Amino acid sequence: MFQKLMTQSFSCLWRGKRDVKADRWSRTLLGGFALVLFLGLTFGASDGALAVSKAPIAASPAASATRTAAASSTPARSTTSNPSPTVLPAMPPDIQRILDRGKLTVAVLGQDNAPFFMGNPGHLEGLDIQLAQALADQLGVSLEVTRSAQTFDQVVDTVYGQKADLAISKISRTLKRAQRVRFSRPYLRMRQGLLVNRLQMAEQTQGRSIVETIRDLRGQVGVIEGSSYVGFLKQKFPQASIVEYPTWEDTVGAVVRGDILAAYRDELEIKKVVRTRPDAALQLQTIALTDTQDSLAVVLPWSSAHLLAFVDQYLDTLATQYTVDTVLDEYADYWSAQRLKQS
Amino acid sequence: MVTSRKAYLPHQASIEWLRSPWAILISSGMGVFIGTAHPQVAVWIAPFGTLYLGLLKMCVLPILLSAITNSLGRLMQSHDARQYVQRIAVVFPLSLLTVSAIAVAIAALAGPGRDLSTETLQTLGVLVNQSGVDLEMALSGPLPEASTGSVTTLVDSMVPDNIFAALSEGQTLKVLLFAMIFGVSLGLVKAPTTAALFDTLDSLYQAFNKVIYGLTYLLPFGLCSLLAYQLSQVGVAVLLSMVDFVVVAIATFALIYLVSTLVIWRRSGLNFWPTLLALKDPTILSLATSSSLACLPAAITSLSDTLKFNPQTTNLVTPLAITLCRFGSVIYFASATLFVMQLYQRDLGLAGLGIVIMGSILAGMATSGVTGVLTLTMLGLVLEPLKLPLEAVLVLFIAIDPLMDPFRTLGIVHTGMAVTTLIADQES
Structure with missing residues (x-):
């Protein structure tokens, strides 16, 4: 800033001198000005740097004040320009569809596969069922399990044909399947x-x-x-x-x-x-x-980008990462009960 | 030595009473009671047993070094050496063969592990699963170091490239070999100056024997604590599932103990009761400490001082028999192999039984350089030529080892003593 002022004043001075039309003088002055300009630049630059480093401290209250002003002014303007405040911005379509329906449809293989999904239709249990229920709870909808598929590839097809929102059914991530559907992060690394x-x-x-x-x-x-x-x-x-x-x-x-x-x-x-x-x-x-x-990962239709992000984030927030041994330990009681039933 | 029955009565000589069989009986009874009924108290008093065992083991290396060097050196000077070397060369292999054959015969007749019920197999399987024997391995990359025992480890563990390292790390076999070479070469030096060194070694030996003698006053306390801790470590469920093996193994040990006692009795020329009394200390110590080395001084003392065998021969042969022949381990491996054979329903025939007899001797002797669980992994030396798997059954043997280890030690020490009496002559 200081530098700019200096140059301006000097250039005014220079023009004034030219009005007098003293050429000899002007040449000496030019040399002198050049020197002064150089000095001024050097000192001015360091001064300017100082000024710049000082500037944010000085400027910040003002800036925040501006921001608050802007913030307070925006709703005022929106209320005036938008007469109906109840309409929210649109939800991502894949989530909206689930919320509209009020339930999350999850495809699971028809045959039981302990400890992932087992039990009668009224009372399903297992790791995959737990995960599906937790996702439904987080979305605030109810859970519906469809078990029409008879092979793992049929489960993937169900999701691909959008007959279910997602599949959690002990499905392994393979590149072949990944060509048609999307996989979440693995929920169990085996x-x-x-x-x-x-x-x-x-x-x-x-x-x-x-x-x-x-x-x-x-x-x-x-x-x-x-x-x-x-x-x-x-x-x-x-x-x-x-x-x-x-x-x-x-x-x-x-x-x-x-x-x-x-x-x-x-x-x-x-x-x-x-x-x-x-x-x-x-x-x-x-x-x-x-x-x-x-x-093992959750399978989603390729179009459900936002639901995928939601599932991934949920898997990230899980407090414990499952391992093969923790899963087997968790369901140890189930198997000992099964053994008793058989004998 | 105590000769009259009156000496056992507690109202006489108060501190001497600690050395009487009554004190031993009472303390072992207390140990059994605490170990089975109050395992937490057993863990609490365990440090005393460790202290006692540590003091005993402290004396082992000096005694081993001085006793063997001294007796071998004097033997070389007296020109009887050849006769004893011949006797050792005959008696050691023969006794090992006999012991191994007896163990195989008993196990083959009794058949532990034959036709186990599904419940028993389930209990054993649960134990195998619990101990996490799953193998995790990569299909590529460098091969992991193999940790199983082999014959080469026995050879490696015998030659000391640095005797001070061997001494400071307590590598008994290396110290043994060094002491033997040192003793022979010392005996070959025909100079009067060696007498001073022999006297020094002798006083070293005497001094540590005094320590061992003093420690016998602490035996009742150490015994109680060691027994209680050992018993508290035995898993009852496993023990019940493997009860037929445990019974057969203990019966084999008992039979061989009896035979050994008879040998010692015949060779000592004393009456049966004084012989038994003389064998009391090493027997109780082996059961209580589960450490054959810790019993070595007591074994030498009871053979040379109480039973009056030639001290020079006893000093030399007892350590050799106990550290090299490892009769207890040989017996145990023979029974264990037969158990595994029958568990996996493998019929080996006579040739197979021959392999078991020889393999058990080899595996048993291989345990001389190692301690702890590694001892049991030597079972692989027998099972491998028979193409029987080790890992799963190893878990079972480790589980019952707190109970079996004392008996194995007793087999090592007691049979070693019996073999010594076959080689050593009585003092006239």
Whole structure:
């Protein structure tokens, strides 16, 4: 500021002198002015810097005062220009649809899969059901579970066809599914696992450590017919021979009897076997493969961008992150009750 | 030594009463009562037992070093060495074979682990699950270090590259080997100056023996505390599920204890009752401390002082028999292998039983360099050639070990003493 004043005054002076038309003088003056201008700039700049650094302190009360004035003036103006104050700005359409309907429709697989979803229609329980209920509660609507789908891919199709707002049904995040639907953050991070028959394994080790033996797995490994684990098995254990079984129970039975060396599925199903059948635990060894993953996530239609953000934020705010072991511990009572019922 | 029955009565010599069988009986009774009925009191008094055990162990290395060096050196000078080395070379392997074969025979006949009920299998399975034996591994990257025991670890644990490191870390096998080499070379030095060193070693040995003797006055207190703590650590549910194995193993130990006692009795030439009295201290100490080394001084004292075996031979052979032969571990591994075999319904045939007998000896001897749970992992040495899995059953053996360890120690110490009497002659 000071600098600007100086230049202005000097230029006035300069013009005045030219009016006198003293050329010789003007040349000397020009040199002198240049010097003064230089000095003025140098000092002025430092002064200006000081002024700038001081400015925010001085300016802030004024600025805040302006802001408050503006704030107080805006509603006044809006009341005058907008006669109906009750109309709120529009909600995101995907949320609005749920709020209008008054319920959150969640697709879940038709067959029970403890500890994720199990029980009769009137009284469903499980980790996935808990999560669905919590989301519905947070939205302030009721929960409706549709269980028409018979396979996991059908559950994904239900969401893709927008017959449900979202699906929470032990669905693994795969790239193939991600082409059609959106996945939330994982709510349970799992790894792939092997269920190994200890006796068969002892035959195979031949002085090597168990880790070495597994990395170079030879022998028969069971998987569920047509599941994604058929592909994983070919990729991770090229030396092993694949035996496909129609159900997981058949696969586990074959391992317990020692017909095959191991069964391959996600870590939770593997650990569930030794928990639900402790009498076979001496025969069986569970192995979690730390550099593999099989994460479970909420499935949403590709258009539900805002609902996805809502679900992600809810998962972020969860106080405890679930792990395979905490889930198994939480539902330990359920299985012991099931065992009692069976016997 | 106490000779008259009157000496056991408490109204005589008050402090000497602490050394009488009555004091031992009362304190062990109290220990059992506290350990089973009041486990929290057992944990509270446990530090006293640890203190007692620490004091005992303090004396072990000096006694080991001085006793072996001294006796081996004198043996070399007296030119009897060859005779004793021959006896050791015959008696040690034969006794190991006998003991292992007896254990296998009993376990094969009694068949622990055969046809277990589903409930028992469930209890055992729950325990296996609880101890988290899930393996977490990566399919790529460097291989983790293997921690299982093998024969090479035995060789590694025998040769001391630094005797002071071995002494300060209490690596018994290395100290043993050093003492033997030192003793032999000292005996080969034909100079009168060695007499002074022999005398020094002798006084060192005598001094620590005094400490051990003094500690026997504290035995009733230490015994009560150690027993109570041990019993409070035994899981009852597991014990009940594995009861047939526990019973068979303890019966085997008892039988071999009886045979060993008979051997000692015949060799000592004393009456049966004084022999039993002489064996009282090492027996009780092994049961109470579960540490064969801590019982070593008591074993030597009872053999040489009370039973009057040649002190030089006793000083040399007892430490060797106790630290190397590990009869208790051999017995335990033989029974345990048969249990695992029958648990997994594997029929091994005679050749398989032969592998068990030899493997148990090897695994048992391999425990001499290790302590704690690592002792039990040596079971892998027997199971691996038989292609039987170790991890799951290891959990079970660890669970019952607070109960089995005292008996295993008793087997190590007592049978070691019996073998010593087979080698050593009586003092004339």
